[in-house]
Amino acid sequence: MKRLLFALSLLLLCGCAREVSPVSGLALDRIGDQYRMTAEIVRQDSLDAAAAPAYLSATGRDLPELLRGIERVLGNELYLDHAQVLLIDEEVASDGILELADYLCQHEDMRLSLRIAVVRGGDAAALMQQDDEVFALSDLLDLAAEQHTLPDMPLYRVTEVLHADGTAILPALKIDEFKQIAPAGVAVFANEKLSCYLDGDMEDGLDA
Amino acid sequence: MEEIVFTTNLEQNIRLMQEIFQGDNTLVVRRAQSPHGLTCAAFFFDGMVNGIAINQSIVRPIVSSTFRRATAEELAQTILQINDSRVETDNNKLFASFLYGDTVIFTEGESRPVVVNTKGFALRSASEPENERVLSGPREGFTECFMPNLALIRRRLNDKRLKFTFLRIGTRTNTVVCLCYLDGVCEHKLIGEIKKRLSQIDPDSILDSNYLSERIRDHRWSPFPTMGTTERPDVVAARLVEGRCAIIVDGSPVVLTAPYLLQECFQSNDDYYVNFLQANLSRILRLTGFVFSVCVPAVYVALMLYHRELVPARLLFAVSAAQRGVPLPSGWETLLMLFVLEALKEAGARTPGAMGQTMSIVGGLVLGQAAVSARFAAAPTVIVVAIAGVTGLMVPKLQTAALYLRFGLLAAAAAYGLYGVGIAMALVLAWLCNMHSFSIPYLLNLVPRVGIEHEDAYLRAPWFFMRHDRFPVKKEDRHH
Amino acid sequence: MREKMFPRWGAALFALLPLSEILYCPVDQQTGYAAILASLITALICSGAALLPPTVRKLNFMSWLLAICALWPLIQSLSRMTAFVRQTVFPERSLWGLVFALTLSAILIARIGLIRCAMWSLPVFVTAGLLIALSGALTISDLHISYLQAPMWSLGVQCGRFLRVILPCALVISLSLPEQMPGAAARGMAIGGALLSLISLRTALLLGSHTAALLAYPNFVAAGLASVGDFARHGEVFFALPLLLCDLGRAAALGCVVLQPVRKIASKKAVKRHA
Numbered sequence: 001m002k003r004l005l006f007a008l009s010l011l012l013l014c015g016c017a018r019e020v021s022p023v024s025g026l027a028l029d030r031i032g033d034q035y036r037m038t039a040e041i042v043r044q045d046s047l048d049a050a051a052a053p054a055y056l057s058a059t060g061r062d063l064p065e066l067l068r069g070i071e072r073v074l075g076n077e078l079y080l081d082h083a084q085v086l087l088i089d090e091e092v093a094s095d096g097i098l099e100l101a102d103y104l105c106q107h108e109d110m111r112l113s114l115r116i117a118v119v120r121g122g123d124a125a126a127l128m129q130q131d132d133e134v135f136a137l138s139d140l141l142d143l144a145a146e147q148h149t150l151p152d153m154p155l156y157r158v159t160e161v162l163h164a165d166g167t168a169i170l171p172a173l174k175i176d177e178f179k180q181i182a183p184a185g186v187a188v189f190a191n192e193k194l195s196c197y198l199d200g201d202m203e204d205g206l207d208a
Numbered sequence: 209m210e211e212i213v214f215t216t217n218l219e220q221n222i223r224l225m226q227e228i229f230q231g232d233n234t235l236v237v238r239r240a241q242s243p244h245g246l247t248c249a250a251f252f253f254d255g256m257v258n259g260i261a262i263n264q265s266i267v268r269p270i271v272s273s274t275f276r277r278a279t280a281e282e283l284a285q286t287i288l289q290i291n292d293s294r295v296e297t298d299n300n301k302l303f304a305s306f307l308y309g310d311t312v313i314f315t316e317g318e319s320r321p322v323v324v325n326t327k328g329f330a331l332r333s334a335s336e337p338e339n340e341r342v343l344s345g346p347r348e349g350f351t352e353c354f355m356p357n358l359a360l361i362r363r364r365l366n367d368k369r370l371k372f373t374f375l376r377i378g379t380r381t382n383t384v385v386c387l388c389y390l391d392g393v394c395e396h397k398l399i400g401e402i403k404k405r406l407s408q409i410d411p412d413s414i415l416d417s418n419y420l421s422e423r424i425r426d427h428r429w430s431p432f433p434t435m436g437t438t439e440r441p442d443v444v445a446a447r448l449v450e451g452r453c454a455i456i457v458d459g460s461p462v463v464l465t466a467p468y469l470l471q472e473c474f475q476s477n478d479d480y481y482v483n484f485l486q487a488n489l490s491r492i493l494r495l496t497g498f499v500f501s502v503c504v505p506a507v508y509v510a511l512m513l514y515h516r517e518l519v520p521a522r523l524l525f526a527v528s529a530a531q532r533g534v535p536l537p538s539g540w541e542t543l544l545m546l547f548v549l550e551a552l553k554e555a556g557a558r559t560p561g562a563m564g565q566t567m568s569i570v571g572g573l574v575l576g577q578a579a580v581s582a583r584f585a586a587a588p589t590v591i592v593v594a595i596a597g598v599t600g601l602m603v604p605k606l607q608t609a610a611l612y613l614r615f616g617l618l619a620a621a622a623a624y625g626l627y628g629v630g631i632a633m634a635l636v637l638a639w640l641c642n643m644h645s646f647s648i649p650y651l652l653n654l655v656p657r658v659g660i661e662h663e664d665a666y667l668r669a670p671w672f673f674m675r676h677d678r679f680p681v682k683k684e685d686r687h688h
Numbered sequence: 689m690r691e692k693m694f695p696r697w698g699a700a701l702f703a704l705l706p707l708s709e710i711l712y713c714p715v716d717q718q719t720g721y722a723a724i725l726a727s728l729i730t731a732l733i734c735s736g737a738a739l740l741p742p743t744v745r746k747l748n749f750m751s752w753l754l755a756i757c758a759l760w761p762l763i764q765s766l767s768r769m770t771a772f773v774r775q776t777v778f779p780e781r782s783l784w785g786l787v788f789a790l791t792l793s794a795i796l797i798a799r800i801g802l803i804r805c806a807m808w809s810l811p812v813f814v815t816a817g818l819l820i821a822l823s824g825a826l827t828i829s830d831l832h833i834s835y836l837q838a839p840m841w842s843l844g845v846q847c848g849r850f851l852r853v854i855l856p857c858a859l860v861i862s863l864s865l866p867e868q869m870p871g872a873a874a875r876g877m878a879i880g881g882a883l884l885s886l887i888s889l890r891t892a893l894l895l896g897s898h899t900a901a902l903l904a905y906p907n908f909v910a911a912g913l914a915s916v917g918d919f920a921r922h923g924e925v926f927f928a929l930p931l932l933l934c935d936l937g938r939a940a941a942l943g944c945v946v947l948q949p950v951r952k953i954a955s956k957k958a959v960k961r962h963a
Contacts, residue, residue, distance in 0.1 A: 022516075022524060044529040051525040081517030081922065082524065105902045108776070109517075111922065112895070113913055135521065156913070160896030514777055517922040624789065627773055630929040631793050634812065634936060641808045642800040654807055656696050
């Protein structure tokens with residue numbers, strides 16, 4: 001009886017736990033004919049400790065399946081409201097991103113200010129895991145957009161231009177020779193698919 | 209009560225009085241006889257009267273009188289040397305003033321008594337009221353004593369139109385209630401309405417003005433006050449000038465004013481005694497303080513339970529780290545802490561001074577810091593509750609309303625998040641729109657064309673902009 | 689308390705009608721023009737209707753007719769509010785609980801009567817107006833002027849859609865007001881329509897018509913892009929709240945119209961009983 005009561009109280013306490021582990025960034029890679037989604041989840045254990053990222057991955061055929069997969073790994077509700085960056089690798093980019101953008105736009109939790117970036121010549125998940133500071137990536141992209149070194153293309157603008165004429169530009173990132181994340185020019189999309197890159201300072205010429 | 213009939217026989221009258229007040233040992237009977245044969249008996253209550261007045265104005269003149277016999281009129285007008293003496297034939301009035309410290313004098317051969325005003329009892333001085341302190345401005349406050357209270361008002365309004373109308377209410381206490389207004393400034397209808405309401409109630413006892421106000425005010429179930437209360441004569445004078453009515457109850461330092469509108473809850477008499485820039489700043493602070501006090505716990509709970517996306521990301525990490533390991537969900541936790549806050553407040557109000565220090569240590573340290581480090585409550589919850597508590601003190605007139613609203617909004621937030629809070633506030637607004645105080649809309653500032661009231665609603669216009677004839681005397685409202 | 693309707697209150701009540709559309713209307717470049725056009729047409733018709741002599745309005749038949757006409761927009765208001773709240777914040781909440789809560793709130797507000805409802809709507813309108821202005825001002829630097837389009841014929845379709853929602857409701861309210869207030873209707877509809885038009889234009893210029901077409905509540909989502917630094921980044925709930933109250937006010941005003949004939953009967957019975 002006592003044991004039962006103890007178990008019951010333990011259950012109650014567990015049920016009341018209110019931990020949130022917000023997702024700060026997502027990375028999407030294609031591996032063979034499947035996709036792999038990696039989520040950067042932020043945890044902070046005490047008031048004094050710094051927030052630290054944790055990474056969870058899942059594979060699947062489409063986005064809903066991927067998100068469900070990560071949720072299953074997490075064992076908790078996936079909390080996407082604070083996600084600020086989505087990294088895609090070149091293969092995903094060359095498959096076409098219109099569907100992806102549409103899905104994200106219509107997803108209730110996803111923010112329209114989400115920034116999408118293409119990882120040039122490498123694994124998107126690897127690039128996201130390169131830096132273990134939370135929001136470093138989104139800060140980098142925000143700052144670059146402000147300084148016009150990379151295009152300022154949040155999700156809503158990407159969707160708009162893709163729908164309008166199928167061409168869009170997105171910021172590109174890479175891991176440089178010092179193992180740091182660095183801007184890698186502009187990824188150009190034609191017919192909703194990655195077609196080429198423009199390097200660094202050539203971005204201004206693109207509009208013309 | 210059977211009819212009391214006094215006779216022309218002095219001894220019989222004395223016996224009758226002693227019979228009536230049998231068992232009351234404070235009754236004093238002073239017989240006085242002059243060498244010429246005038247025999248009188250003075251009745252008064254020990255402790256209620258001014259002894260010097262009785263000695264010098266009653267006993268001495270009677271004893272040294274040259275009359276053999278005197279009628280009641282002669283006694284009152286010629287013999288007694290005192291400012292207020294009259295022949296009283298109405299027994300109700302007689303006993304009312306006798307029980308209140310007047311002296312009753314019977315003389316041989318006269319059935320009608322003479323009543324002399326000899327009231328004199330220990331009073332509190334007109335010190336500054338504890339709960340309506342000001343930074344600058346007059347510091348006098350009302351006391352429990354009736355007549356000096358009226359004098360405090362009269363001294364501020366030297367206007368011949370200032371009226372004090374007396375009523376007696378309460379079958380047991382027979383309390384004097386004074387209706388005070390500026391004739392011609394105050395609307396006739398209002399006076400009539402208040403008199404009507406006062407005459408319709410039939411209470412047993414009136415020991416404080418709240419006994420009256422709870423009975424006669426509009427919307428008796430509402431936590432928002434619809435009758436004003438103040439302990440300061442300057443506030444009463446200002447409200448009278450604005451055309452309001454005051455009700456002064458004997459034995460209570462709290463004076464009622466009517467009508468009373470929501471905007472008055474945010475006004476303080478300080479506002480008129482300091483520079484208008486400072487005054488308006490405090491008013492804005494008070495207004496936001498009230499909104500904060502009511503909303504902050506509810507909004508916090510709503511954000512934590514339903515709208516985490518509204519919390520900036522880094523703050524969210526910190527908050528959720530703080531909440532790790534806390535047993536209760538946010539809603540219940542906030543409710544519990546609010547309850548603790550109210551308990552502390554209640555205990556603080558009743559604590560004798562010597563124990564105050566213990567209270568503050570227990571309250572501040574144990575319930576704040578210790579509760580957080582023991583993971584009993586999350587630090588943000590304690591902060592939120594503290595904000596609600598502190599800001600709640602800024603508008604003392606609305607404390608009851610704030611308390612109820614705080615818990616109501618908290619429940620709404622726990623049920624339906626920010627939308628719940630918003631809709632609950634809209635309902636409160638609808639309720640306020642529906643309220644009125646003595647036929648005046650409670651939210652008068654939403655009514656256009658009352659420019660006069662707008663000059664001093666939630667903000668105060670500087671004195672040089674306020675019109676002199678802000679409250680003009682209406683012709684049809686003048687007494688004839 | 690003396691019951692009097694002030695034009696200011698009436699105007700605020702009418703202004704709630706276009707404002708309550710903001711949350712739900714689909715947005716493209718023509719919406720702004722369509723909104724102001726529809727509001728002006730409604731304003732004209734309502735001002736005309738307000739001139740109907742009081743003797744006609746006081747007819748029993750008239751109040752029953754208005755009550756029946758008010759039912760449909762009332763149900764529309766309640767259902768769209770429920771759908772909105774459910775889809776944006778409480779997907780797993782029971783539908784009927786929400787319907788019940790919203791209906792109860794609308795009834796509670798409606799109980800204070802049409803005049804006080806109008807009084808109530810003044811602060812609600814001011815709050816909503818200020819929030820819309822603030823939200824617009826915060827996104828002004830992100831607007832794409834190149835998305836701007838000249839009015840085209842397609843605005844007729846949108847205008848018709850607005851008219852279908854706003855006009856019956858406005859007409860019913862304008863005919864059930866206790867006094868003739870043509871000016872209030874015109875002013876309220878014009879101000880409300882202008883705000884609706886501006887905020888739709890903001891959304892169209894911010895999101896572009898293609899993105900806006902993908903979203904169920906474009907104006908709501910666009911408001912989430914307004915931010916002050918890192919704070920209030922996703923503040924669309926704060927934006928939606930007063931607009932939801934506008935819709936609640938609309939439901940309450942229509943509720944008053946529905947309750948009017950019932951009240952008349954009740955008061956007549958009370959008079960008879962006293963007699």
